[in-house]
Amino acid sequence: MKIAFLKEIEERLRTEREKLVLEIRRVSPHVAIADAFDADYSTLGDKEDESAGVAAEIGDNLSLENELSSALRDIDSALKAIAAGTYGTCKYCKQLIDEARLNARPTSTSCVMCKKTLTQEL
Numbered sequence: 001m002k003i004a005f006l007k008e009i010e011e012r013l014r015t016e017r018e019k020l021v022l023e024i025r026r027v028s029p030h031v032a033i034a035d036a037f038d039a040d041y042s043t044l045g046d047k048e049d050e051s052a053g054v055a056a057e058i059g060d061n062l063s064l065e066n067e068l069s070s071a072l073r074d075i076d077s078a079l080k081a082i083a084a085g086t087y088g089t090c091k092y093c094k095q096l097i098d099e100a101r102l103n104a105r106p107t108s109t110s111c112v113m114c115k116k117t118l119t120q121e122l
């Protein structure tokens, strides 16, 4: 994987992450989001459970919040992979994922072939 390509992807992921964090803060101001991408998001769920009253209040926002949190996790995984030097490797077959695919969807963790196989199985 080319360094320039990785840098570009990382830049896009960070920009996307900033947008997501703003969106999550807007949707659910009670959720704590760490600034660092290596934050432990397992505490997100706990906080929601503890503040049931707040959760009920924002009921309609919960699915959106989950969606955003999930997107944030995907971005953080990708950023971690870039930092670890494992970015762009298919988690199933361990082959490099096509750059065009990563360009289209920077958080991809599987190659086109594996994705196809999985989709057909579903």
Ligand SMILES: [Zn+2]
Pocket (backbone or CB within 6 Å): 090, 091, 092, 093, 094, 095, 110, 111, 112, 113, 114, 115
């Ligand atoms: Zn694969």
